Amino acid sequence: MPTKKPGGLVYLVDDDFAIRDSLSLFIESTGQAVKSFESAEQFLQAYDQEQPGCLLLDVRMPVMSGLDLQDVLLKNNIDIPIIFISGHAEVSDSAKAFRAGAVDFIEKPFDNLVLLERIEEALNKDIDTRTEYAEKLKLMHSIDQLTLREKEVLHLIVNNCSSKEVASVLGISSRTVEVHRAHIMEKTHSESITQLLIMIVRYDVVTHLAIRQPPTSDNGH
Amino acid sequence: MRHHSNKDIDVQQELALQFDQFESPSNHTVATDTDISQLSAQHIHELLRECQLNHTELERQYRELEQAKQELSVSHDDFAGLFNLSPVSYLSLNLHGVIQKANLSAATLMGCAVDDLVGVQFEQFVHPDDRENSRFFIDQLSKDCAYTSPCMYVECQGAINKDQICLAIHDVTEHKYAQETAACLNQKLAEMLRKQTVDLVVTNQTLIQKVVELNHSQRQILEREEKLQCIFNAAMEGIITIDNIGNIVSVNAAVKTIFGYTEQELIGCHITKLLPVSGIQSPKKTPHYLLQQQPAKFTASVREIEGLRKDGTKLPLELSSAEFSIDGVSYITGIVRDVSLRKLHERYDKEHLEELAHVTRLGLMGEMASGIAHEVNQPLTAVASYTQACLNFIDAETIDLQKLSDILRKANQQAIKAGQIIHRMREFVKTRTMQRANVDINNLIIDSMAMCAADLKYSNIIHRLELANNLPVVYIDDVQIEQVLLNLIRNSIDALKNLPEKAPRQLCIQTHVDPAKFVEVRVKDNGPGISQTEREKILTPFYSTKSSGMGMGLSISRSLVEAHDGALRFNSIPGKGATFYFTLPVMRTAYAD
Numbered sequence: 001m002p003t004k005k006p007g008g009l010v011y012l013v014d015d016d017f018a019i020r021d022s023l024s025l026f027i028e029s030t031g032q033a034v035k036s037f038e039s040a041e042q043f044l045q046a047y048d049q050e051q052p053g054c055l056l057l058d059v060r061m062p063v064m065s066g067l068d069l070q071d072v073l074l075k076n077n078i079d080i081p082i083i084f085i086s087g088h089a090e091v092s093d094s095a096k097a098f099r100a101g102a103v104d105f106i107e108k109p110f111d112n113l114v115l116l117e118r119i120e121e122a123l124n125k126d127i128d129t130r131t132e133y134a135e136k137l138k139l140m141h142s143i144d145q146l147t148l149r150e151k152e153v154l155h156l157i158v159n160n161c162s163s164k165e166v167a168s169v170l171g172i173s174s175r176t177v178e179v180h181r182a183h184i185m186e187k188t189h190s191e192s193i194t195q196l197l198i199m200i201v202r203y204d205v206v207t208h209l210a211i212r213q214p215p216t217s218d219n220g221h
Numbered sequence: 222m223r224h225h226s227n228k229d230i231d232v233q234q235e236l237a238l239q240f241d242q243f244e245s246p247s248n249h250t251v252a253t254d255t256d257i258s259q260l261s262a263q264h265i266h267e268l269l270r271e272c273q274l275n276h277t278e279l280e281r282q283y284r285e286l287e288q289a290k291q292e293l294s295v296s297h298d299d300f301a302g303l304f305n306l307s308p309v310s311y312l313s314l315n316l317h318g319v320i321q322k323a324n325l326s327a328a329t330l331m332g333c334a335v336d337d338l339v340g341v342q343f344e345q346f347v348h349p350d351d352r353e354n355s356r357f358f359i360d361q362l363s364k365d366c367a368y369t370s371p372c373m374y375v376e377c378q379g380a381i382n383k384d385q386i387c388l389a390i391h392d393v394t395e396h397k398y399a400q401e402t403a404a405c406l407n408q409k410l411a412e413m414l415r416k417q418t419v420d421l422v423v424t425n426q427t428l429i430q431k432v433v434e435l436n437h438s439q440r441q442i443l444e445r446e447e448k449l450q451c452i453f454n455a456a457m458e459g460i461i462t463i464d465n466i467g468n469i470v471s472v473n474a475a476v477k478t479i480f481g482y483t484e485q486e487l488i489g490c491h492i493t494k495l496l497p498v499s500g501i502q503s504p505k506k507t508p509h510y511l512l513q514q515q516p517a518k519f520t521a522s523v524r525e526i527e528g529l530r531k532d533g534t535k536l537p538l539e540l541s542s543a544e545f546s547i548d549g550v551s552y553i554t555g556i557v558r559d560v561s562l563r564k565l566h567e568r569y570d571k572e573h574l575e576e577l578a579h580v581t582r583l584g585l586m587g588e589m590a591s592g593i594a595h596e597v598n599q600p601l602t603a604v605a606s607y608t609q610a611c612l613n614f615i616d617a618e619t620i621d622l623q624k625l626s627d628i629l630r631k632a633n634q635q636a637i638k639a640g641q642i643i644h645r646m647r648e649f650v651k652t653r654t655m656q657r658a659n660v661d662i663n664n665l666i667i668d669s670m671a672m673c674a675a676d677l678k679y680s681n682i683i684h685r686l687e688l689a690n691n692l693p694v695v696y697i698d699d700v701q702i703e704q705v706l707l708n709l710i711r712n713s714i715d716a717l718k719n720l721p722e723k724a725p726r727q728l729c730i731q732t733h734v735d736p737a738k739f740v741e742v743r744v745k746d747n748g749p750g751i752s753q754t755e756r757e758k759i760l761t762p763f764y765s766t767k768s769s770g771m772g773m774g775l776s777i778s779r780s781l782v783e784a785h786d787g788a789l790r791f792n793s794i795p796g797k798g799a800t801f802y803f804t805l806p807v808m809r810t811a812y813a814d
C-alpha cells in the first residue's frame with residue numbers, strides 16, 4: 001500500500017453500478033479522493049479543469065462512449081490523463097484510445113493494486129503536466145519581455161550560432177551580442193544560456209522567437 | 222251426218238278400185254291370148270266348154286264377191302259407227318297441221334261441227350301457251366316419230382300415214398282435274414310429311430344427343446370406375462369394407478402390404494383379425510326402410526388405433542371410416558394408414574432437431590462468448606474491487622465492521638451473479654433432451670436480454686421491454702425457447718449494427734396473449750429490414766446475410782417453435798426495420814397447474 005498520496009481527484013465514469021460502487025469504495029479505501037459518474041455527459045458537466053486529477057473511463061457506454069468522451073476532451077484542449085477500463089477489449093478500441101493519447105488501457109477484471117499504481121502514475125503525470133505548463137507559461141511570459149533585438153539574438157543562439165556568427169548576421173559587434181546575452185539571461189531568470197536553451201526546446205517555444213530565419217550555410221561563413 | 226256419208230263413199234270407192242284390180246287380169250288374159258277366127262270348131266268347142274266352165278266359175282266368184290261386198294259394207298258401217306261414236310277423239314291432219322278429218326268425239330271436244338273442223342288449222346284449238354308445244358309435237362310426227370303430247374286437257378296420240386298425220390286425242394280434263402286434286406293432295410301430304418320429317422329429325426337429333434350423352438356418361442362412369450379401381454388398389458392406405466356383423470367383404474392391395482394377409486385370407490373373416498380393438502363398430506340394426514340407399518356418412522374422425530400383422534407384431538395405424546348401405550344391407554368402409562414409419566421419422570426428427578438445436582446453441586454461445594465474458598467480468602471486477610476495498614479498510618486504524626459487512630454483502634451478490642451467468646451458460650450448451658415445464662415467458666425474456674446486455678450496450682442499442690402483465694404460463698422447454706429468443710435478439714443487434722453510427726438504434730420486445738390462447742412474443746428493431754430477395758431465403762438453413770455464422774439460426778428457431786406447436790413469422794419494411802414474432806400455445810393443463 002503506497003503511503004505517499006499525490007494530490008488530485010480520480011474521476012470515474014462507468015454506467016455499471018456495481019463497477020462504479022466497488023471501484024469508488026476501493027479507491028476511497030486507499031485514501032484517494034474519487035468522484036464517480038454514470039455517464040460521460042454527467043462527467044462533462046461536473047468536470048473542473050482547475051482540479052488536477054485523472055479519468056477512469058469505461059470504453060463502451062450508451063449514448064456517449066468512452067472513446068467519444070476522449071474525443072470531446074481532446075477537441076476542448078482538456079489534457080486530463082485517461083485510463084480506459086474495458087470488459088470487452090478489442091485491439092481496435094485500445095489502438096484508437098492510445099492514438100488519442102490515453103495513458104493506459106486496462107482489461108476487466110484487473111488487479112486492483114495495478115490499477116492503483118496506474119492511477120497514481122496518471123495523477124502524477126497530470127501534476128507534472130500542470131507544473132510544466134505553468135513553467136512554460138512563465139518562460140513564454142519572460143520571452144515576451146525581451147526586446148526585438150534580444151529575441152533575434154536568442155533565436156540565432158537557439159539555432160546553434162556562436163556569438164561571432166550572431167554578430168556577423170545581425171551586423172553588430174561581438175561585444176554588443178554579449179551585452180544582449182546578459183540581458184536575456186537576466187530577464188529569463190536563467191543561470192546559464194545552456195539551461196535557457198534546454199527550457200526553450202523542452203517547452204517547445206522556439207516558434208515564439210521566430211522573427212527572422214536563421215542564416216543558411218551559404219549566408220554564413 | 223253428211224260428213225259421215227262422204228266418208229262412206231270414200232271407203233266404197235276404195236274398195237271398188239281394189240275389186241277392179243282383182244277382176245281385170247283374168248278378163249284381159251282371155252281376150253289377148255286367143256284369136257277366134259283362126260281356131261277350129263273342135264277347138265272352139267273346147268273353148269266354149271272352157272268358157273262355160275269359166276263362166277260358172279266366174280258366177281261362183283261373183284256370188285262370193287257379192288257376199289264379201291255385203292260383209293264389207295256391214296263392216297264399213299260398223300267402222301263408221303265406231304269411228305264416230307268412239308269416246309276417243311280422232312283428228313287427221315295434213316303435214317301443215319290442217320285438219321282433214323275428225324270424228325264426232327273430236328267435234329264435241331272442239332265444240333264445233335265435224336264439217337267446220339275440216340280445213341282448219343289444228344293450232345287454233347290449242348291453248349296459246351301450248352301452241353309451241355303442239356307445233357313441236359307435229360313437227361316431230363312429221364319426222365316419223367310416235368309421241369304423246371303433254372297438252373293441258375287433251376292427250377293426243379298420232380301416227381304418220383303418207384302425207385297425213387293421224388291424231389288421236391283423249392279428253393283428259395277429268396283425269397287432269399283428278400291429277401290436280403291428286404297433286405294438291407300430294408302436296409299437302411308432302412307438306413305433312415315434311416313437317417313430320419322435320420319433327421322426326423328434331424326428335425332424332427335429340428335422341429342422338431341423348432345417346433351421345435349417355436355414351437359419354439357411360440364412358441365417364443367406366444373411366445371413373447377404372448380410376449376408382451386404380452385408386453383403390455394403388456392407395457397407400459388399406460381400404461377394408463365390412464358388413465353389418467363385422468365380416469370383411471373387400472380389401473385392397475395395400476392391406477396385404479400393411480398386414481401381410483392376402484385377400485383370400487381375409488374375405489369372410491372378422492375385422493378383429495386385423496384390428497383387435499377395432500374402432501370400427503358394426504352398423505346398428507337400422508329399420509329396413511331406412512337402409513334403402515343411405516348416403517355414406519362418416520362415423521368417426523381420423524383416430525389412431527393399433528393393428529395386428531400376420532406375423533403377430535403390432536403396428537400403429539390411423540383409421541377413418543364411413544358407413545353406407547346398399548339394398549338394405551349396411552356396410553362400413555375403413556381406411557387405415559400405417560403410421561409406424563411416420564412415428565419413427567417423428568422420433569428421428571425430434572432427436573435430430575434436439576441435436577441440431579444443441580449444435581447451434583454451441584455455435585450461438587461461441588458467437589456470444591465475448592459478450593458473456595463481459596457479463597461475467599463485470600461482477601468479478603466488482604467482487605475484486607469490493608474485497609480489495611475491505612482489505613484496505615481492515616488495514617486502517619479503526620475498523621468499521623458495519624461498513625465492511627455492507628461491502629462484503631455487495632461482493633457476495635456480485636459473485637452469485639457471476640455464478641448464475643456461468644450456470645445459465647452451461648445449461649444452455651449442455652446436451653439435453655427436450656424438457657417441458659411451466660415457464661413465465663416474461664422472465665425468460667428478461668434473462669435472455671441479460672445475456673445480451675453487453676452486446677446491446679456496446680452496440681449503443683436502446684432497448685425496451687413491453688411485457689404484458691398476467692400472462693398465462695406456457696408449457697415449454699425453456700432452453701430451446703431461450704435459444705429462439707437469443708437468436709432473434711442477436712439478429713436484431715447485428716441488423717442494428719449496420720445502421721450509421723449516429724442513427725438511433727432501437728430494440729423492443731413485446732409480449733401479449735391473443736384470444737386464440739397463444740402467447741405471442743415480438744422482437745422488433747428499426748434496423749435496415751429484410752429485402753424482398755432475402756425474405757424468401759431467410760428461414761431456410763445455411764442462408765446467412767452475415768459474414769460469420771452458419772445461417773442456421775432462424776431455420777432452427779422456426780423448427781424449435783414449431784416443435785412447441787407454435788409458429789415463427791416475420792414482417793419487414795426494408796429501410797424501416799423488422800419484426801420477428803412467434804407464438805406459443807397456452808396449454809390448458811399448464812393453465813390448471
